[in-house]
Amino acid sequence: MNVDNIAGRILYEDNHIMVVNKCAGEIIQTDQTGDITLSDVLKDYIKVRDNKPGNVFIGIVHRIDRPVSGAVIFTKTSKSLSRISGMFREGNIHKTYYAIVKNKPQIEEATLIHNLFRNKNINKSFICEKPSKNTKEAKLHYKLVCSSNTYFMLEIALMTGRHHQIRCQLAAIGCPIKGDLKYGYPRSNENGQISLHARKIEFIHPVKKNLITVTAPFPDNDLWGCFEIDK
Numbered sequence: 695m696n697v698d699n700i701a702g703r704i705l706y707e708d709n710h711i712m713v714v715n716k717c718a719g720e721i722i723q724t725d726q727t728g729d730i731t732l733s734d735v736l737k738d739y740i741k742v743r744d745n746k747p748g749n750v751f752i753g754i755v756h757r758i759d760r761p762v763s764g765a766v767i768f769t770k771t772s773k774s775l776s777r778i779s780g781m782f783r784e785g786n787i788h789k790t791y792y793a794i795v796k797n798k799p800q801i802e803e804a805t806l807i808h809n810l811f812r813n814k815n816i817n818k819s820f821i822c823e824k825p826s827k828n829t830k831e832a833k834l835h836y837k838l839v840c841s842s843n844t845y846f847m848l849e850i851a852l853m854t855g856r857h858h859q860i861r862c863q864l865a866a867i868g869c870p871i872k873g874d875l876k877y878g879y880p881r882s883n884e885n886g887q888i889s890l891h892a893r894k895i896e897f898i899h900p901v902k903k904n905l906i907t908v909t910a911p912f913p914d915n916d917l918w919g920c921f922e923i924d925k
Contacts, residue, residue: 700714700735700736700739701739701743703715703716703717705765705908705909705910706906706908708902709770709771710769710770710771710773710774710899710900710901710902711767711768711769711770711774711778711899711900711906712736712752712767712768712769712770713765713766713767713768713895713906713908714732714736714765714766714768715763715764715765715766715910715911716732716758716762716763716764716765716766716892717763717913718760718761718762718763718885718887718888718913719760719761719885719886719887720732720760721760722754722757722758722766723754723757725760732766733752733754733768736750736752736768737749737750737752738750740752740770751770751771751772752768752769752770753768753769753770753771753772753774753775753778754768755767755768755769755775755778755779755782756782756787756855758892759858759861759888759890761873761874761886761887761888761890762888762890762891762892763887763890763891763892763910763913764791764890764891764892764893764910765789765892765893765894765895765908765909765910766892767787767895767897769900773900773901774900774901777900777901778897778900781897781898781900782855785853785854786897786898787895787896787897788851788895788896788897789851789852789855789892789894789895789896790849790850790851790852790892790893790894790895791849791850791852791860791890791891791892791893792839792847792848792849792850792890792891792893792912793847793848793850793860793864793869793871793889793890793891794845794846794847794848794871794872794889794890794917794918794921795845795846795847795848795864795869795870795871795872795889796844796845796846796869796870796872796879797846797868797869797870798838798841798846798869799836799838799846799848799867799868799869800867800868802837802838803835803836803837803838804835804836805833805834805835805853806832806833806834806835806836806863806866806867807831807832807833808821808822808831808832808862808863808866809821809822809823809824809825809826809829809830809831809832810822810829810830810831810832810856810857810859810862811826811828811829812830812856812857812858818858818876818877819856819857819858819859819861819862820862821862821863821866830854830856831854832854832856832859832862832863833853833854834850834851834852834853834854834859834860834863835850835851835853836848836849836850836851836864837849840921841921842920842921843920844920845872845917845920846869847921848864848869849893850864858876858877860890861874861876861877861888861890862877864877865877865878871888871889871890872888872889872917873886873887873888873889874888874889874890883917889917889918891910891912891913891918892910893909893910893912894907894908894909894910895907895908895910896908
């Protein structure tokens with residue numbers, strides 16, 4: 695992960711928060727791989743850019759899966775970390791994703807509600823017919839927005855934030871995301887990426903109290919480029 699390319703991926707920044715366009719394949723915080731994290735790269739970048747003598751604070755309030763790209767919020771103060779974390783818990787952060795799938799959904803626009811069970815041993819979520827103490831309700835709204843000669847693009851409004859929620863729920867309606875082997879797509883994408891992008895994030899600023907709307911450009915590759923979409 696290169697510090698030099700971070701500046702062009704900062705979508706919004708002030709004294710309190712920073713929103714960054716994460717590349718597919720990057721991790722946000724340390725995992726079992728020991729790979730360099732996006733949060734550490736941001737700390738190094740800010741330390742050099744702002745000539746900070748001490749440690750740089752970067753707060754992590756949410757994550758998107760490693761093979762997924764798109765907008766991620768980081769905080770630059772502990773006060774913002776606490777407030778943004780509370781907004782996520784209360785459902786006051788609104789996230790819109792785009793996914794590329796091979797199969798056209800039978801219903802072009804619908805709300806999906808499932809009971810999800812997370813198996814931590816294999817890092818995968820499953821849909822259960824009935825709720826239980828081990829399941830959590832997952833809810834999203836999707837609509838078909840455009841298609842190419844081969845694929846279909848869905849816009850997804852995420853209404854809950856469950857583990858692998860979009861991946862699992864789209865697979866359940868016969869529309870696994872392109873490249874997502876874990877949830878039933880037959881072939882992988884280059885470098886293990888999947889065609890899911892956190893496109894837009896909206897929230898009330900934790901300190902200034904104004905509405906913040908941030909849009910992350912789509913990945914610059916031929917697959918996303920085959921759709922007639924506003925980059």
